[in-house]
Amino acid sequence: MTTLNLIELTCPVCENVFRSQTVVATNAFGGKRTDFHERAAGMQPLPYFVHLCTHCGYAGIERDFADGVGVPPELRASVLDQLQSALQHELPSGSLKYDHAARVAEWQGSEPRYLADLYLRAAWCCVDEHDTEAERYFRRRAAWRFAEALESFDGVPIEERAVLTYLIGELWRRIGDRRRAREWFDKVPTEITEPAAQAWVMEVAQQQRRSPREWFA
Numbered sequence: 001m002t003t004l005n006l007i008e009l010t011c012p013v014c015e016n017v018f019r020s021q022t023v024v025a026t027n028a029f030g031g032k033r034t035d036f037h038e039r040a041a042g043m044q045p046l047p048y049f050v051h052l053c054t055h056c057g058y059a060g061i062e063r064d065f066a067d068g069v070g071v072p073p074e075l076r077a078s079v080l081d082q083l084q085s086a087l088q089h090e091l092p093s094g095s096l097k098y099d100h101a102a103r104v105a106e107w108q109g110s111e112p113r114y115l116a117d118l119y120l121r122a123a124w125c126c127v128d129e130h131d132t133e134a135e136r137y138f139r140r141r142a143a144w145r146f147a148e149a150l151e152s153f154d155g156v157p158i159e160e161r162a163v164l165t166y167l168i169g170e171l172w173r174r175i176g177d178r179r180r181a182r183e184w185f186d187k188v189p190t191e192i193t194e195p196a197a198q199a200w201v202m203e204v205a206q207q208q209r210r211s212p213r214e215w216f217a
Contacts, residue, residue, distance in 0.1 A: 001027060001041045001042040002027075002040055002041075002048075003024040003025045003026070005022040005024045006022075007019065007062070009053075010065060011055065011058050011068075012064075012069040012076075013053065014053065014055050018055070020052075023045045023049060023057050025043040025062040026190065027040060027041050031177055032215075033214060033215065034170055034208060034213070034214060034215070035167065035171065035174060041158070044094075046094050046124055046128075046141060048096025049061065050097045051093050052100055054092065054160055055084075056080055057083030057085075059104060060101045060104055060105070061101070068184065076086040076106075076183070078107050093129055094122075094125035095122045095125040095138065096205070097125075098122035098125060099122050100142070102115055102118035102122065102141075112152070113145070113146070114152075116144075116145035119142035119145060122134075123140040123142060124134060139175050140171075142171055143168050143175070146167060149164070150164060150168075159194070160194060161189035164194050165187050165191045165205075166205045169181045169187075170184075171186040173212060181208075181209070185208060186209070188202060
């Protein structure tokens with residue numbers, strides 16, 4: 001089961017001091033979905049790996065609230081102008097927290113791979129929130145950013161390229177774009193660098209292209 005702990009954070013944008021919950025421990029069960037979404041017993045931990053200031057909308061992981069974090073005037077203005085208005089009176093959902101964290105990271109010029117991971121986790125949260133439309137939106141953004149990371153010379157370690165190529169195909173398949181999904185699944189063999197160790201990537205890519213199923217591990 002998931003165990004949480006309360007922490008106190010200070011928002012570097014508005015200086016609001018607030019308490020947030022963070023994950024102390026979690027036990028996975030049932031393997032991973034075909035998009036690598038791990039499942040946990042009881043409460044799902046994903047929403048608690050990021051934190052959001054409910055006063056201004058700034059969000060990020062714990063280090064983004066550390067002492068000495070500098071916030072340029074342009075970033076502060078963007079947060080107050082574009083994120084504060086999106087807040088509701090109820091507690092923010094996990095997908096909203098990741099969405100805000102990704103937008104802040106984009107304004108900070110973060111690497112595409114990091115942005116893609118945030119958007120992917122937003123999509124995973126949407127699955128638990130039963131928000132299909134938002135799930136597809138975040139999957140698109142994750143797919144675009146993963147593809148952008150693959151295009152750069154050092155954006156993805158060579159041993160991870162095949163896995164991310166497969167993942168992009170799986171994201172497009174879940175979105176409903178079968179043509180793009182097949183194109184990315186077909187690229188997996190060209191990214192294999194260690195045939196024996198990466199045979200599983202080939203297998204799942206072929207499986208999802210030919211006869212998709214939900215669980216593979």
